[in-house]
Amino acid sequence: TGSVIIVGAGHAGFQLAASLRQAGFAERIALINDEGHLPYQRPPLSKAYLKGTGGPETLMFRPDKFYQDNEIELITDRAHAIDRNARKVALASGASLDYGHLVFATGARNRLLDIPNARLDAVRYLRILDESQALRDLIAPGMRVVVIGAGFIGLEFAATARAKGLEVDVVELASRVMARAVTAEISEFSQSRHSAAGIRIHLGVQVTAIEADGGKVTGVSLSNGTHIPADLVVVGVGVLPNVELAAEAGLPVASGIIVDEHLLTADPNVSAIGDCALYTSKRFGGSLRLESVQNATDHARCVASRLTGKTEVYDGLPWFWSDQGPDKLQMAGLTTGYDRVVVRGDRAQGAFSAFCYRGDKLLGIESVNRAGDHMFGRRLLGAGGSITPEQAADASFDLKSALS
Ligand code: FAD
Structure with missing residues (x-):
């Protein structure tokens, strides 16, 4: 493979670097980071961090030492241009890096109000x-x-x-x-x-x-x-995926950097992962661009496997969470296209789940303060399983029995 250069040190970029080393990848890894912080977790920015008093260090995935110990070069700079023929990344500072494989993990930016x-x-x-x-x-x-x-x-x-x-x-x-x-x-x-x-x-x-x-x-x-x-x-009116660098390098982009079911772009030496990637989904039969920690980290693990010799189709099950005041919302699966919703649990007590169906097929589960239902959904849907709407509605039906 040669050197892996990762553009963007958010959830996807960080995880890719970490997973590559975990899988025994021995060549150069450089993580280009245009934020003036060690790679950090984004979800707390609108939750615990905003509410709390802890410093930025409470958000970091790993301390500085991790990057040194694992020989992950954290380069504080901005990727400015890609020359795919020469396999070079030009940085804003004027430096240039050679790559064997390049990974766009550029994420997304705020959509600005006009x-x-x-x-x-x-x-x-x-x-x-x-x-x-x-x-x-x-x-x-x-x-x-x-x-x-x-x-x-x-x-x-x-x-x-x-x-x-x-x-x-x-x-x-x-x-x-x-x-x-x-x-x-x-x-x-x-x-x-x-x-x-x-x-x-x-x-x-x-x-x-x-x-x-x-x-x-x-x-x-x-x-x-x-x-x-x-x-x-x-x-908070949504984001725009950072696709410009890829587009300027002549790679196909649409509502994301276009990648196949292996998260590979049209160039066999270039991948894209996380919020910026519009990927071909075998599971859902179409193109998807998702914005979640699950998507970013599972994409990263899939590419790390491929770059260390275990090529597999990306097939992660989407899941997501949001903490709003005292309530924890959790989603498993994708509920797009549902035609029927079955509620399990007690809305009045503030703990219930919406099981979303198309016909008799369970597409996804959205839970409020029902972590058990959420974990059940991740396991069931991840394995391609389903339960009937009648079973979902029946409070005496034991969900665990559907997992065996
Ligand atoms: P990012 O995390 O956006 O990282 C991309 C990085 O690349 C950025 O640092 C960017 O500056 C950098 N970059 C871009 N271009 C360049 C360049 N040319 N050179 C160098 N660096 C570059 N998801 C959940 O699942 N649950 C949650 O509860 C949740 N809460 C969230 C709360 C907030 C406030 C936000 C903003 C997001 C939240 N998300 C949540 C979404 C989740 O954080 C994102 O899906 C995830 O961060 C995507 O990871 P990524 O690595 O693809 O992109």
């Missing part, structure tokens, strides 16, 4: 450690924040901000929260919990402008004519 005053200092995003740190230092009891977007990150931030005593409004264009990701059952439950915590949720409306006075944010205007006063605006 409305009046969106560039003011009090309009913030939440993707990287520096942004989370800045928000943590900024938010204080009594402050009024408008969150734009009721996706996972927007709602996680909203719950934390509310718990810290801020006045919180969430504005969402869709007719329910997390509409792209979860069933209506989960959306409705989540909305009721956030409302009960004192968060005001505005659905089916758009923020048309941010209002300011002398550079200071004073509020937002909505498409229905409403005005919400605010000191701070936090935007």
Whole structure:
């Protein structure tokens, strides 16, 4: 294989470097990292880290020594251009690296809001450690924040901000929260919990402008004519995959860097993994680009196996979680295309799961405070199994019996 150069040191890039060494890969590994921190975990940025008092070191996957001990070169720089014929990566600093195999693990970046005053200092995003740190230092009891977007990150931030005593409004264009990701059952439950915590949720409306006075944010205007006063605006309207470097190198890209079922691009010396990769899924029969820790780390392990001689088709089962206030949401499988939902557990008690079916086939399970159902779903769906809608609905049916 020769040297493996990994562009991006997030969940995917870090895991690939670690898994390669674990599998006995003996050649050069360089991890190009354009953030000024050791590789770190992203999920806590909108959860525990934002809420807590721990320092950045609490987020790191491994201390500095790990990279030295494992001879993983952590290069703080930015990959600037790829020459695929010469197999070279040019870095922003002017240096250049030769590769045997190149891996794009470039992730995604915030989609920026394009409305009046969106560039003011009090309009913030939440993707990287520096942004989370800045928000943590900024938010204080009594402050009024408008969150734009009721996706996972927007709602996680909203719950934390509310718990810290801020006045919180969430504005969402869709007719329910997390509409792209979860069933209506989960959306409705989540909305009721956030409302009960004192968060005001505005659905089916758009923020048309941010209002300011002398550079200071004073509020937002909505498409229905409403005005919400605010000191701070936090935007969570999705991400754009970082595909430009691959595209400029002449590799096919669409809504991600296009890779096959082995996570290989059109160039046999170049792979792409994690949030930036649009991969061919054998399991789901189509192209998928997912944004999750599971996807990033399982992709990394698959490529590490291939580069150390064990080529296998990528077949990870998608799963995801989100912590919002006191509630833990967990998803196993992909529920796209479901036509029937069976609820198991007790919605009123705040612990239930939505089993999503297409016909009689179980596609996925979305759980709220039901970790057992989630783990069951990961094992069952991972093995290609199913249970009937009647069994899912029957509280006396023993899920474990379906696993044997
Ligand atoms: P990233 O983690 O985005 O890493 C890519 C890295 O590459 C970045 O550091 C980027 O700066 C760098 N890079 C890009 N271009 C270059 C270049 N040219 N040169 C050098 N470096 C470059 N997922 C879950 O499963 N559960 C959760 O609860 C959850 N919570 C989340 C909360 C937040 C606030 C965020 C932002 C994400 C969350 N996610 C969660 C999603 C998860 O973090 C991502 O799916 C995961 O980080 C993807 O890993 P990645 O390595 O593909 O990309």
